[in-house]
Amino acid sequence: MDELQARDRTARPPTADLDEVDTADGVEPPDADMSGEELTVPVSPMRSDELQCPRCFLVHHRSQFVLRADGLNVCRECS
């Protein structure tokens, strides 16, 4: 009897605290992940047929790129 009453009394307050904690934890991590992904996305929009030169960082059409002997794919101006 005493044990059951003790559990009922202690069960309610912790439950209310957990709800507040869960809400805070549930909101923060997704926001942090979203902002992190947005930062990694290149600022300049690129089409599927366009590439960014690793040397001058300009976006050119695929036809403007030359694959060098060292394996680096750069635009004609940088080749």
Ligand SMILES: [Zn+2]
């Ligand atoms: Zn270039």
